[in-house]
Amino acid sequence: MVRLAAYDGIADWYETEFLGEQGDSDPIGVRRLLAGLLGPGAGRCLEIGCGTGTHARQIRSLGWTPLGVDLSAGMLRHARGRLPIARADARRIPVRDNAVPAAITVMVHTDMPDYPDVVREAARVLRPGGVLVHIGVHPAFCGGFADRADSAAVVIRPGYLDTYWTHESWTDQGVRDKVGAMHRPLPELLHTFLDAGLVLERFDEGGGPVPITFAVRARKPA
Template sequence: MSSRFGPGDVRFFDRVARLYDVAMPPARVGRLRDAFAFADRPIDRVIDLAGGTGRASRGLARVGIDPVVVDVSAGMLARARAAGHEAVRGDAGDLPIADDAVDAAVVVDALHHLPDPMAGLAEAARVIRPGGVLVVQEFHPRGVRGRALVAAEELVGFDPTFWTPEELCEALLEAGFDARIVREGFGYVVVGRVPRE
């Protein structure tokens, strides 16, 4: 099955960009910031992958971290720029970013929309410096809430890829990260650290 909105559900997000921040609650950045503690380097340069309107970036900016939003949806990026965020149009599976260019990346509630999540994880591993981290906040697809979310996204016309926290850790290991679960639950957080050689 493929998304009726194209790879990454981009056409959908272009259409809803103006209303997105009204419908979506603010990102809980304490969880993300806490996961940065697993980095083995200072966290200065951060990217917000598949960051849309900058929902996570807004919260991180309040705690002194100012990420660059990277997203493929022009509509979502226009909203991010209007909110004052630096934003770059790019596909998470083929980032327009040099090797070892950032200290950390965050993906908040968006990994399941990537048409090729493994390519996104591999690209994150490429652009994050050794000792840096990728912090992923996602939805657990099991349980009543998880099954309802998966069904709702499929009903809308998405083709999501949801992983359990353990499955995401395995995917991060395969992409070259050291991985661990930071927070369990419906909205879980997993962190991957790029090993130092």
């Protein structure tokens, strides 16, 4: 997953401009999805690919104790003070087996070419009965094949059915054109959770009028 270290070069921009412009708003529904699919709880919640740690406050507000891992030292520099962190490859998380009751991945699966390995690793560290919440860009409406210049009429070109890495983007104000992104069609993404031995429980979408985010709650069998 060496591509994730590309965030070292844009960490300050990501923190101050990309996220800073959003303020307390929830333009693509991430906070709503996290509240609805993770929900209130207690114990440790591991955020895989925590970036700058911007979700830590909401995780705490739900009753959980946030922990974060990320490969990018630049992003983790901003995360310090927001949650306990470790710099680590998400395919080899420094957490023992069956250790945490909850884990989340928020807007990171496209940064991880080996996301199936990451989900298997998440399943390893989850306790039996533990929950994994995935929130990411919508595989059917976002990608190098999708022109979202007009949010009310997204243009879908050929390319959705393939699996590939791309820097192609309809805008130069986002992340994909700077660090690239991995596209997987929806069935392949859902099979990732099943292949890791997790049970799919709920789904949701965020943003509009054409969805921007797609979310999954999956559980490790008790």
